[in-house]
Amino acid sequence: MQHRRQLPWRETTHPYPIWLSEIMLQQTRVAQGLPYFLKFMEAFPTVADMANAPEEKVLHLWQGLGYYSRARNLHATAKEVTFNMNGKFPKSFSGLLKLKGVGDYTAAAIASIAYGEAVPVVDGNVYRVLSRVFGIETDISSSGAKKEFTALAASLLPPGQASNFNQAMMEFGALQCVPKNPDCTICIFNQTCVAYNTGRVNQLPVKLKKQKVTDRFFNYLIIKDANGRTLVNRRGDKGIWHGLYEFPLLETPAALSKEETVVLIQSFKNLGFTPKNISIINTEPVIHKLSHQKQHIWFWEVITDTELPEAVEKEHLKTIPLPIVLHNFATEYWP
Structure with a gap:
């Protein structure tokens, strides 16, 4: 983990900043999300501070980050945790899934990083790394892709190292195995990476479905x-x-x-x-x-x-x- 970025939510195992960062970074680059994270932590140092703020203030601070349903879900979950859960986030993947705006990826990230639960995180970065390294041609937008990639990631989890493994996978996809023109000559997997050794780096992962604009x-x-x-x-x-x-x-x-x-x-x-x-x-x-x-x-x-x-x-x-x-x-x- 010596090459990982120094990010504030990586310096803690407290679920609140981890949850906040994961919600913010959904469909958002770290460089764009970081100033918002710092702004939110200053305005709402605890989940109770966010819960007690008017929704309008939360939306105003979120302004410019897009996908505003994330901000509304953020506020709703803060109130749920504060007023119905005694200020404590659920301590399991299954419990976290019950929170508004928290899906499999976010629940796995919080559960593994905050609590060490052995659940794999599968996001766009992980899809890309796994599809290239193992040469998987499954369309990642297809109905069965999530189950297939989650099972593969789970099989790779080292015992007792879920937090480090998940963060390493996300970082590797974000910094090394990038979507376009990755420098495969310096990659630690270039001897075994199927995509690199078969000339398919730019073809993987496969994503066929395009959203109509x-x-x-x-x-x-x-x-x-x-x-x-x-x-x-x-x-x-x-x-x-x-x-x-x-x-x-x-x-x-x-x-x-x-x-x-x-x-x-x-x-x-x-x-x-x-x-x-x-x-x-x-x-x-x-x-x-x-x-x-x-x-x-x-x-x-x-x-x-x-x-x-x-x-x-x-x-x-x-x-x-x-x-x-x-x-x-x-x-x-x-x-």
């Missing part, structure tokens, strides 16, 4: 009332951004011309006022890519002489959770 077209209205304040709405209980705030939104099935969009905004009954002036802020759309959708976003400035009691000062936007694309816009628009 949907194009969506958003027009956000930056409404300025008679007092120079603006409107924001809190999203409801559906969608990837539920619980976050956003500007009033008009979504269209396709991109419209500037003239068509102005007419649409003028007829938007939910405004509750007659716009004095409408102007486009960005003529080229901001492109925001998610795993399952590609958003084409335009921002429109809508001026009214009406005083809107529900409008907020621009400084208020710094205190509430916004999707990162809206946060970035607001930061640039109101420097």
